[in-house]
Amino acid sequence: MSVAEGRTEEASDVRPARPSRMRFGHPRSPLAWLRPAVWLPPAVMLAVLAALWSWGARRLPYLLPPLRDVGSSLTGNPGYYLHNALATLGEAAAGLGLGFAGAFVLAVLTSELLLVRRAVMPVAVVLNVTPVVAIAPALVVAFGFGPAPKLIITGLICFFPILINTATGLRSVPQEVLHVYRSIDAGRIEVLWHLRVPYALPYVFAALRIVFPLSVIGAVVAEMSAAGSTRGLGTAISVASSMNQLPVVYASIAVLALMGVALLLAVTLVERRVLHWHDSAKD
Amino acid sequence: MRRAYGAGRSATVALDDVELTVPPGRFVSLIGPSGCGKSTLLRIVAGLEQPDRGEVLVHGVAPAEACAAKMVGLVPQSPALLPWLSVLRNVTLPQRLNSGAARRRERIPGLAAREAAAPARTVQELLAAAGLGESLHKLPAELSGGMRQRVAIVRAFALRPDVLVMDEPFSALDELTRESLQDQLLALWEEWRTTVLFVTHSVTEAVRLSDTVVVMARGPGRIVETVGIDLPRPRDEGLMRERRFHAYEDLVRDRLRRAWHSEAA
Numbered sequence: 001m002s003v004a005e006g007r008t009e010e011a012s013d014v015r016p017a018r019p020s021r022m023r024f025g026h027p028r029s030p031l032a033w034l035r036p037a038v039w040l041p042p043a044v045m046l047a048v049l050a051a052l053w054s055w056g057a058r059r060l061p062y063l064l065p066p067l068r069d070v071g072s073s074l075t076g077n078p079g080y081y082l083h084n085a086l087a088t089l090g091e092a093a094a095g096l097g098l099g100f101a102g103a104f105v106l107a108v109l110t111s112e113l114l115l116v117r118r119a120v121m122p123v124a125v126v127l128n129v130t131p132v133v134a135i136a137p138a139l140v141v142a143f144g145f146g147p148a149p150k151l152i153i154t155g156l157i158c159f160f161p162i163l164i165n166t167a168t169g170l171r172s173v174p175q176e177v178l179h180v181y182r183s184i185d186a187g188r189i190e191v192l193w194h195l196r197v198p199y200a201l202p203y204v205f206a207a208l209r210i211v212f213p214l215s216v217i218g219a220v221v222a223e224m225s226a227a228g229s230t231r232g233l234g235t236a237i238s239v240a241s242s243m244n245q246l247p248v249v250y251a252s253i254a255v256l257a258l259m260g261v262a263l264l265l266a267v268t269l270v271e272r273r274v275l276h277w278h279d280s281a282k283d
Numbered sequence: 284m285r286r287a288y289g290a291g292r293s294a295t296v297a298l299d300d301v302e303l304t305v306p307p308g309r310f311v312s313l314i315g316p317s318g319c320g321k322s323t324l325l326r327i328v329a330g331l332e333q334p335d336r337g338e339v340l341v342h343g344v345a346p347a348e349a350c351a352a353k354m355v356g357l358v359p360q361s362p363a364l365l366p367w368l369s370v371l372r373n374v375t376l377p378q379r380l381n382s383g384a385a386r387r388r389e390r391i392p393g394l395a396a397r398e399a400a401a402p403a404r405t406v407q408e409l410l411a412a413a414g415l416g417e418s419l420h421k422l423p424a425e426l427s428g429g430m431r432q433r434v435a436i437v438r439a440f441a442l443r444p445d446v447l448v449m450d451e452p453f454s455a456l457d458e459l460t461r462e463s464l465q466d467q468l469l470a471l472w473e474e475w476r477t478t479v480l481f482v483t484h485s486v487t488e489a490v491r492l493s494d495t496v497v498v499m500a501r502g503p504g505r506i507v508e509t510v511g512i513d514l515p516r517p518r519d520e521g522l523m524r525e526r527r528f529h530a531y532e533d534l535v536r537d538r539l540r541r542a543w544h545s546e547a548a
């Protein structure tokens with residue numbers, strides 16, 4: 001039995017990310033990695049990429065630093081990267097938290113009040129496809145180099161995907177389930193809490209998987225736009241590139257990639273626990 | 284009573300001039316061609332829709348009031364269980380919600396007496412009687428289709444409803460499962476004697492379960508015939524092989540065919 005079963009309340013007018021089976025994001029059983037069929041292909045792929053990189057680094061030294069230098073920059077000064085990574089992560093998490101709280105509340109309002117839904121959803125759909133990051137420089141001008149523009153950017157980036165997915169999820173309760181609970185005259189809050197919110201959870205997690213990496217991008221772009229900021233991987237990258245320290249640039253990018261993977265893993269683990277009843281959590 | 288969807292010339296008249304009185308404690312089946320408004324009628328009785336004209340009373344009160352007092356037990360075509368709740372919690376959740384219903388029930392005339400007549404059974408006993416004693420803590424996904432529908436039936440009975448409203452609850456099940464669920468429904472009902480409105484497409488099912496079979500036709504949806512089923516209860520398999528059972532089946536089938544032709548004419 002899945003959430004998709006049965007007719008749902010209304011054909012939705014927006015296309016949210018479906019809470020589907022996401023094989024790619026799911027770590028399988030750790031033991032599976034012992035099988036060569038599992039670890040060999042990505043290992044070969046990595047080796048090929050590393051070879052290509054080394055070849056490129058010899059041909060274009062002003063674009064690609066030798067991998068060795070990137071590695072020694074990381075191992076030589078781990079405190080520097082950790083410090084900046086935590087700063088970026090903190091901004092991303094705070095912005096995500098704000099965006100999530102706002103989007104969730106608004107999504108509940110759209111599901112409960114038709115007028116709000118009619119007013120908000122078309123605008124949300126347009127803003128969702130607008131590259132909100134682009135206002136980062138303007139925000140820096142308006143709010144200075146402090147944390148405010150970073151929080152606003154990451155918050156805004158996360159806001160619309162979460163709003164659209166949660167609003168759709170809240171309305172994904174199958175018609176017949178609603179009928180049963182309306183026939184006992186369950187209250188609106190009861191329906192919201194016992195039916196709508198649980199049915200929305202798979203949609204919320206689908207949104208989180210999209211939004212976690214986006215929040216990091218938002219934080220990095222905001223740091224890069226604020227020329228005077230002192231912390232964060234975005235700052236580290238822009239400072240290092242202006243001083244032509246290519247290994248530092250790529251080491252920072254590698255740390256960002258690791259951060260993205262760790263965040264995705266974290267969402268997946270939480271989702272598996274919370275949504276153990278849902279198809280997407282069983283793999 | 285009349286119910287139309289849409290307005291003006293494009294309107295679909297789902298039900299027109301429908302009048303039906305069901306004595307308390309009767310098992311009544313509705314049968315008729317697809318689109319004749321059976322589900323619409325049930326939705327109106329269950330307070331999910333309002334008629335455009337006319338009135339529906341459930342034990343003397345309007346459907347909305349009956350729902351507010353949790354007098355209506357609805358069993359839809361699909362089990363409509365919540366996939367994250369165990370069997371037990373799926374059954375008890377509707378009991379816990381709308382807690383004001385208990386107070387409203389006291390004000391419904393005659394309800395207290397009817398309730399006193401119903402057997403006092405705990406949810407666990409009900410589930411055990413339905414063969415779900417081992418599955419109390421399983422999730423719906425771990426059950427077969429027939430078991431899920433049993434849970435849906437127990438969920439309705441556990442409300443101690445005055446009226447049970449069932450819309451093709453067994454239509455998605457295979458023949459054998461369906462018969463065993465009919466057995467269980469009849470066993471529960473004979474103990475309980477609550478009023479039942481049961482929609483089905485199966486003549487055999489209608490004759491087996493009901494005191495009264497209501498035959499409907501469409502265009503617009505209306506009642507064409509009411510057939511009383513005068514067979515002894517309990518109705519076991521032996522009865523289903525008897526001549527008088529088949530005679531009733533033939534009678535209902537004949538009336539259905541006539542309803543079909545009357546709309547073609």
Ligand SMILES: Nc1ncnc2c1ncn2[C@@H]1O[C@H](COP(=O)(O)OP(=O)(O)OP(=O)(O)O)[C@@H](O)[C@H]1O
Binds near residue numbers: 288315316319321324
């Ligand atoms: N929400 C709706 N909007 C418009 N028309 C509707 C709606 N619900 C039902 N109808 C129409 O009302 C008529 C009766 O529908 P209903 O579902 O009550 O039929 P039914 O007897 O239950 O059919 P079935 O046996 O196929 O379940 C049909 O013509 C249907 O198209």
Ligand SMILES: [Mg+2]
Binds near residue numbers: 323450
């Ligand atoms: Mg129907």
